[in-house]
Structure formats: C-alpha cells, structure tokens
Amino acid sequence: MSEAKDLVKKMCDIQNQDKDVQAALKGWKAVVQYQIDNNEFFYVVYKEDGTCEFKEGKAEKPTFTIIATSKFWCDVLRGKEDPVASFMMGK
Template sequence: MSDVKAIFDSMVSRFDADEADDMDAIFQFDIDDGKQYFVIVDDSGCALSEGEHDDPTVTLEMDAETLKAVMGGELDGMAAFMQGKIRADGDIMLATKLTQIFPNE
C-alpha cells in the first residue's frame, strides 16, 4: 500500500460527520506522482475511491509530501495554497474545510 493511500485511509477514519453536516461534495485529489483519489462527502458519511471523478465539486492538486503535511497538521492548508504547493479548481472555499471535516487525532 502506498503512503498516499494510507493518508487517505487515515482521513476517512477521522471523518467528522458533525462538521460535514448538510455537505454534499466531491473532493478530487490529483497527486503529482500520478495517483488520483476522490472523496465523496454527503449525509450518509464519506467514501474514498481511487481514480478521477466525472464532476468533482473541488479539485486539489499537490505532491504527496504536501498532502501528508496538511492532513497531518504540520502545514496549514491555506498557507500551502498561498505558497503554491496546492493548486485548486472549483469550490475553493470548500477546500478550506478539509481539516475540519478530517481533523487530526
């Protein structure tokens, strides 16, 4: 199992349904090493899939190190975006909620 897959599995296990209340969103992650994953968040919870979704709400492009740092709480997502480490397309405000929906332990 790749490091990237482990990060996504960890995110799903930390999912906070209260923070995602009334959310209906698809987060597409394009990782620079060619891996693609998407997370569907809705009233029933969250589901992780590998690949590219046809109609994501927001697409986030970054390298694996940035993904690990942001989801591990070592790097603020907005700071990473401002530094150009994360490229976003779509509902960018939704991306700012990621660390609330998937909080660190």
C-alpha cells in the same frame, strides 16, 4: 499506494465510524478529487448524512481538486504546512 492516499483513506474510515464527526459534517455534500504526484488519482464522496466514500480514479464532476505531492499533502494533514499560506506562496 502513496502515504497521502493511505492517510486520506484512513480519515474516511474514521469518519464513517465516528458519530460525532458525522454529526459535524452532516448536510455537507461534496466530491473532493485528489491528484497526488501527478499520476495517482482518487477521490472522496462526502454524503449529506455525514459519511463518506473513498474511490479510486477520477471523479466525473468533482467539487474541487487537490493537486499536491504526497509529502506536501501529508504535511498538511499533520499540521506541518498551512494550506492557505502554501497556496498563496505557490507551493
């Protein structure tokens, strides 16, 4: 398991245990597909009640897909990279 996958899974676990996070995300529904290092696929289903579900593999119809290296995505999650600026620069 890549470090990026591990961090995303932990974030999902935290979200499912934290009522404040669930309240903030209540009403938001999406499927976020991750493609890490070109060969690792997993996704998170965000539910309207504010909880989420981590899943292995490829989603049938993701809302959007994040394609990145494990290192880069970990840097984004840790606040070391700005995802918008990086996207605009083609990172």
